[in-house]
Amino acid sequence: MFNEADLTALAITLKLAFVSTVVLLLLGTPLAWWLARTRWRYKFLLEAMIALPLVLPPTVLGFYLLLALGQNGPVGGLMTAMGGRPLAFTFTGLVIGSVVYSLPFVVQPLQDSFAAVGRRPLEVAATLRAGPVDRFFTVTVPLARAGFFSAAVLGFAHTLGEFGVVLMIGGNIPGETQVVSIAVYDHVESLQYAHAHWLSASLLLMSFLMLVAVYALNRRLRVVRA
Amino acid sequence: MTIEVRYRFDLDTFQLDVNLELPGRGITSLFGPSGCGKTSLLRAIAGLDRHAAGYLRMGDLVWQDEDTFVPAHRRAVGYVFQEASLFEHLSVQGNLEYGLNRVPPSARSIPLERAIALLGIDPLLQRSPATLSGGERQRVAIARALAVSPRLLLMDEPLAAVDLERRQEILPWIETLHRELEIPIIHVSHSPEEVARLADHLVLMRAGRIAAAGDVHEIFTRLDLPLALDNEATSVIEATVSGHDEEYRLTRLDFDGGQFTIPRQPLAVGSPVRLRLAARDVSLTLQHQSGTSILNILPAAVEGISLDDEAQVTVRLLAGSVPILARITRKSAAELGLQPGMQVFAQAKSIALLH
Numbered sequence: 266m267f268n269e270a271d272l273t274a275l276a277i278t279l280k281l282a283f284v285s286t287v288v289l290l291l292l293g294t295p296l297a298w299w300l301a302r303t304r305w306r307y308k309f310l311l312e313a314m315i316a317l318p319l320v321l322p323p324t325v326l327g328f329y330l331l332l333a334l335g336q337n338g339p340v341g342g343l344m345t346a347m348g349g350r351p352l353a354f355t356f357t358g359l360v361i362g363s364v365v366y367s368l369p370f371v372v373q374p375l376q377d378s379f380a381a382v383g384r385r386p387l388e389v390a391a392t393l394r395a396g397p398v399d400r401f402f403t404v405t406v407p408l409a410r411a412g413f414f415s416a417a418v419l420g421f422a423h424t425l426g427e428f429g430v431v432l433m434i435g436g437n438i439p440g441e442t443q444v445v446s447i448a449v450y451d452h453v454e455s456l457q458y459a460h461a462h463w464l465s466a467s468l469l470l471m472s473f474l475m476l477v478a479v480y481a482l483n484r485r486l487r488v489v490r491a
Numbered sequence: 492m493t494i495e496v497r498y499r500f501d502l503d504t505f506q507l508d509v510n511l512e513l514p515g516r517g518i519t520s521l522f523g524p525s526g527c528g529k530t531s532l533l534r535a536i537a538g539l540d541r542h543a544a545g546y547l548r549m550g551d552l553v554w555q556d557e558d559t560f561v562p563a564h565r566r567a568v569g570y571v572f573q574e575a576s577l578f579e580h581l582s583v584q585g586n587l588e589y590g591l592n593r594v595p596p597s598a599r600s601i602p603l604e605r606a607i608a609l610l611g612i613d614p615l616l617q618r619s620p621a622t623l624s625g626g627e628r629q630r631v632a633i634a635r636a637l638a639v640s641p642r643l644l645l646m647d648e649p650l651a652a653v654d655l656e657r658r659q660e661i662l663p664w665i666e667t668l669h670r671e672l673e674i675p676i677i678h679v680s681h682s683p684e685e686v687a688r689l690a691d692h693l694v695l696m697r698a699g700r701i702a703a704a705g706d707v708h709e710i711f712t713r714l715d716l717p718l719a720l721d722n723e724a725t726s727v728i729e730a731t732v733s734g735h736d737e738e739y740r741l742t743r744l745d746f747d748g749g750q751f752t753i754p755r756q757p758l759a760v761g762s763p764v765r766l767r768l769a770a771r772d773v774s775l776t777l778q779h780q781s782g783t784s785i786l787n788i789l790p791a792a793v794e795g796i797s798l799d800d801e802a803q804v805t806v807r808l809l810a811g812s813v814p815i816l817a818r819i820t821r822k823s824a825a826e827l828g829l830q831p832g833m834q835v836f837a838q839a840k841s842i843a844l845l846h
Contacts, residue, residue, distance in 0.1 A: 385576050388539050391563035392570035393590030394639055403589070407580040 266463055273440050274448040275467065281356070281444060282424040285363035289371040289420045290413070292364065297375035298401075316369045323366065327433025330362050334434060354436045359444075362430045370419040378412025379405065415479050422475045425468060492516075494643070494675065498535050498545030507531055507543075507699040515550060517691035518669055518676045520707070522683075528699040529679045530573075533645050536677065537570050538563035549643055567598075569636030571646040575628035577620035583631050584616040590639040599640050601672070606637040609671060610664050626657035630664055637668075644668070646678045650685060658685075665689060666846050683718070687711070687727050687767050688845045712807055712814040714797045719805050719816055724770040726815045727845075732762045748810025749789045753842055765845040770805060770818035772840040777827060779836050787839040791815060793829050808837055 267275070296315075300308060318326055334352040335341045341351035352358035382405055390400040406413065428446040435442035437451070445464050452461035492515030499508045507528045513519050521529040535543035538554065538561060547555040554561045577586050591603055607613050610630040620628060629649055636644060649665070650658045666689070669676065680686050686693060686707070693710040695702040695718070703716050708727050711718055718724060730746035740755040744764060751766065758764065779788060791808035799805070804824050806817045815837060829835070 385572065385574075386578060388563070389570075389572065389576045389578070390589070391539065392537060392568060392639075393635065394564050394593035395589075396562075396564050399593075404578065408578075 268460065270439050270443075271445075271448060271460060271464055274443050274445050275464070277356075277440075277442070278425060278444040278446075278468075281359055281363060282421045284360050285367060285424045286371075286417055286421045288360060288364050289367055290417060293368065293371035293375055293416065293420075297372045298379055298405075300372070301376045301379035315372050318366050319369050323427070323429025324433055326366060327362065327430040330358075330365065330430065331434045334358050334361065353434050354438065354442060356441060359431055359435045359442055362434045363424045363427060366427060366430045367420045367423045370423045371416040374412045374415040374419065375409070378409035378415075381412075382408045411483060414482055418475045418479045422472050425472060492550040494550070494677075495546065495548040496532075496536060497547075498532060498543055500535075500542065500544045502528055502531055502699060505699045507535075509696075509699075509701050511694060511701060511704060513675070513677065513694075514692055515675050516673065518678055518689050519692040519694060520686045520690035521677065521679045521694050521696055522686050522690075523681065523696035523702075525681055527696045529681075529696055530647055532696075533647050533677065533679050536643075537568050537645055538566045539570075567640070567642040569639055569641035569644045571629070571633050571636050571644070571649050573648045574652045575620075575625075575632035577623075577628055577631060577635075579620055581620075582616070583612065583618050583620065583623070586620065586631060586635050587616075587638050590635055594639050601637050601640045603638050606634040609637065609667055610634040624657065625653040626660040629653060629657075629661055633664065633668070637672075642674060644672075644674055644676045646676060648679050648681070650680075650682070662688060663846070683723065683725070687725060688765070708814060712816050714795050714805060714807050719770075719807070720797055720799065722771060722803065722818065724805055724816050724818055726768045726770065726813075728766040728768060728813055728815070730764050730766055732756070732758045732760050732764060734760055746811075746813060748791065748813040748815070751839070751842055752786045753844060756844060767843040767845050768815060768839055769841070769843075770816035772842075773815065773817035774838045774840070775806065775808075775817050775819060775823075775827060775829070776836045776838060780838065783838070785838045785840060787842065789815075789837045789839070791835060791837045793831055793833045793835060795831055796824060796829055808835070810837065 300312065331353055332338045333340045336345060336351045341353060344351055352361060386404050386408060387400050390404045395403060426446065427444070431442070431444055432447060437443050437447050445468050449461050449464050452458070452464070494513040494515060496509060496511040496513060499506065509532060521532060523529055534540050535545065536547060541560065545555060547553070553559060554566050578589065581589065587603060587606070610633055612627070612630050612634055615623065615627055615631065620631070623631065633649065650661055653661065669689070678689060690707040692705070693707045694704040695710060695716065703710055703713065710716065711725060711727050713719055728746055730744040730751065732742060733745040733750070734743045735741065735755060736743065741752050742754070742756045742758065744751045744753065744766065789810045791810040794807045794809050794814070797805040799821065802820055803818055804821045806819060806824065806829060808815045808817060817837060
């Protein structure tokens with residue numbers, strides 16, 4: 266079954282997915298809100314940028330992140346100058362990579378659901394004495410809850426499935442940056458198929474269950490709305 | 492108390508430019524064709540459009556001037572949107588409480604129970620908005636707007652999104668508000684019937700400007716305004732039930748210009764009523780006719796005749812102090828020799844009781 270290194274990889278993967286999802290929601294919500302409401306004529310440029318990870322090979326993304334986060338990159342250099350250490354090959358580096366990599370999976374469902382809620386319920390809330398922040402939490406969030414759920418699950422699941430980006434910027438440090446997808450790769454390389462099976466199956470099952478939840482909930486909400 | 496409204500800002504194809512002083516009580520209707528800026532003006536009054544530049548004073552409160560913009564959620568208005576726009580994630584009760592809970596108890600002048608009773612929605616409280624009919628939704632929306640104890644109630648075509656039958660279901664409730672509550676109501680409509688039923692004060696709008704504003708009885712009958720020149724022209728008359736004739740099943744209504752007799756109504760003597768008299772149902776004679784089946788014959792003085800080249804003209808009459816319109820052929824007007832100041836008799840073929 267699982268050896269200790271496999272369990273560690275599994276724990277790191279789940280922790281990475283969880284932390285990334287929280288960061289993605291905190292970052293993606295205001296971004297999606299702004300994209301859904303702005304009339305800025307060049308917003309399509311930003312939308313295209315956010316969608317890039319959907320089409321780019323993860324190694325390309327990982328390569329640029331490595332340059333940015335490494336010792337001589339702008340971010341890594343800044344960290345070094347401030348007395349820290351570069352972010353490449355650290356867990357924090359992995360979180361940054363995951364956030365960039367999974368951003369479209371969080372921003373798009375949120376943006377769509379904010380657009381679907383529309384302005385009217387917020388105007389109604391304003392005439393019922395609710396201020397802007399109050400309106401967001403008592404009207405937008407409950408009406409867009411399906412979007413939040415989809416965004417969270419897709420962000421989480423997509424981070425679980427990361428490989429290329431992690432390999433490029435995280436390396437493969439067991440106990441620190443080795444995640445399940447890379448552990449599977451290592452097992453196959455060294456012909457340990459049984460281990461590869463266990464890890465692969467657990468990832469497959471988790472991902473499937475999460476997607477089932479997303480699609481089932483979306484269907485239920487559509488029925489309620491009709 | 493009055494409401495001073497001055498706005499000037501650009502809409503899609505024209506500029507909204509209004510300067511109004513509205514009465515601080517009763518129902519004021521903003522009336523005009525679709526796209527004339529009525530709703531934009533109402534939204535500006537509510538504070539829903541920040542780019543709407545102007546001045547707004549509500550009694551002694553200035554909600555907007557050059558330096559001030561009180562945002563919508565700090566203005567004591569209630570707003571009823573064209574579509575009820577209930578919060579689908581809350582029950583009817585939750586919708587009502589949403590606004591109520593945001594008003595400090597000391598500022599609540601309309602208790603929730605009163606808003607519920609005024610709109611007759613007690614049986615609906617536990618329902619989800621998705622299960623309500625169009626008429627029920629709109630009544631909940633009105634009660635929700637009242638539950639914030641507004642000092643001014645704004646209604647944007649509250650009947651436009653419901654079918655004709657449901658309209659009859661909502662109108663009496665709006666009339667109840669008018670009777671029972673002190674707060675002024677500004678109401679947007681493009682339906683002359685709705686305005687004739689509800690309005691005390693009428694503002695006619697055309698392409699972003701005010702064509703005329705004043706008392707509803709006056710505006711409906713002014714010969715220099717399009718309302719009076721239409722074949723659908725009507726007069727609106729306030730009267731009081733003065734008695735019943737049980738033998739012939741009739742009800743007598745007194746007004747300043749005389750008396751009307753209509754089929755027996757289940758109304759107490761002394762009740763105020765509003766009547767609508769279609770101009771084309773009024774004919775004129777020089778002598779009091781006898782030997783006619785028409786019951787309602789009023790002495791009246793010709794005040795003016797529209798300058799029309801068409802077959803029909805509108806004659807404005809005064810019965811006592813009450814303006815009444817008659818829509819007759821230009822030929823008849825010439826043959827009777829109608830002149831301003833002449834005494835005539837107006838024969839009303841039918842009279843509609845509005846409420």
